[in-house]
Amino acid sequence: MALTDKGAGPSTIHTSTQIVRSVLDVAVDDGALKENPARNLRLQRSASTEKLFLTPTQVEDLANAIAPPFGTLIRFAAYTGLRAGEIGALRMRRVDLSRGVVEVAESLADVRGKMVFGPTKNYARRHVPLPAFLRDEMEEFVRGRRRDLDALVFTNMGGGPLRHNWFSKARFRPAVIAAGLPASLRFHDLRHTYAAFCINSTADPYAVMRRMGHSSITVTYGTYGHLFPRRDEDITAGLEALRATVERRSA
Numbered sequence: 001m002a003l004t005d006k007g008a009g010p011s012t013i014h015t016s017t018q019i020v021r022s023v024l025d026v027a028v029d030d031g032a033l034k035e036n037p038a039r040n041l042r043l044q045r046s047a048s049t050e051k052l053f054l055t056p057t058q059v060e061d062l063a064n065a066i067a068p069p070f071g072t073l074i075r076f077a078a079y080t081g082l083r084a085g086e087i088g089a090l091r092m093r094r095v096d097l098s099r100g101v102v103e104v105a106e107s108l109a110d111v112r113g114k115m116v117f118g119p120t121k122n123y124a125r126r127h128v129p130l131p132a133f134l135r136d137e138m139e140e141f142v143r144g145r146r147r148d149l150d151a152l153v154f155t156n157m158g159g160g161p162l163r164h165n166w167f168s169k170a171r172f173r174p175a176v177i178a179a180g181l182p183a184s185l186r187f188h189d190l191r192h193t194y195a196a197f198c199i200n201s202t203a204d205p206y207a208v209m210r211r212m213g214h215s216s217i218t219v220t221y222g223t224y225g226h227l228f229p230r231r232d233e234d235i236t237a238g239l240e241a242l243r244a245t246v247e248r249r250s251a
Contacts, residue, residue, distance in 0.1 A: 052182060052189040053196045054078065066175035070167070072141045073154050074175075074190065080128050081194030081212055084164045084187055085109055089117055092142065093149035100135040101127050104213060108161060115161040122215045192224075199227045 024036040054062070063074040077087060080102065088108035095102050105125045109116050120126075130138065145151055156162050168187055176185050191212075198208050205228065209220040221228075 051192045052185050054193045058181060061179040062175055062181060065179040067171055070171055072137055075134060077190040078193050079131055079134050081191050083191060086120060087154055088162045090153045092146055092151045092153060095153060097135055097139055100130045103127050110163055110165060122213060126213050128211055195224050196227055
């Protein structure tokens with residue numbers, strides 16, 4: 001109840017609970033606990049927020065409007081779909097630019113002012129391919145840092161972990177206004193934008209699910225089902241074609 005009493009929202013509480021669960025899992029593995037008391041906690045769901053989807057031009061406008069060196073971060077978010085915490089936790093060892101792929105294995109959260117590394121939202125790892133243009137940009141972005149495999153890819157101005165609340169208020173919000181984008185745009189909308197890009201590129205629902213790191217196809221459909229093209233006319237035409245084969249055989 002302490003986080004609730006201090007005004008923390010469902011999203012912050014969910015992230016904090018994930019970290020507590022992972023710590024207690026270690027205690028169970030070490031024999032200090034018989035079971036994880038936080039495993040079956042029921043949490044309040046975050047309130048539904050309207051999703052905004054950017055066009056490629058708007059993504060570029062935002063990347064150009066933000067203070068350096070965060071333009072690459074904007075493009076990375078919009079063309080990989082990683083969550084803010086996953087971006088903050090991304091280390092050099094997880095970026096394979098020769099293959100053009102990043103491994104998503106950790107998440108970073110600000111818990112009561114302390115930056116804490118923990119598991120991804122669904123406790124699962126995934127690999128996300130990079131478009132060629134982004135791979136080339138990342139080559140330049142990490143130049144000179146690739147030998148330090150534990151180094152963070154995206155950092156604050158001092159080279160430390162990127163605190164998302166600071167980034168959102170000090171860099172992202174001003175860039176949104178400067179780029180002439182809707183004032184309600186959130187950093188998480190870049191993740192929604194990536195999903196829309198994938199769907200518009202004719203990706204099937206399971207491919208979108210894997211890239212987004214969803215726990216099930218139900219989550220993918222529940223979040224982005226309205227973006228998938230409706231195939232009712234194609235199905236009806238297919239049924240007509242099947243019936244026509246019977247008519248031709250009896251003619």
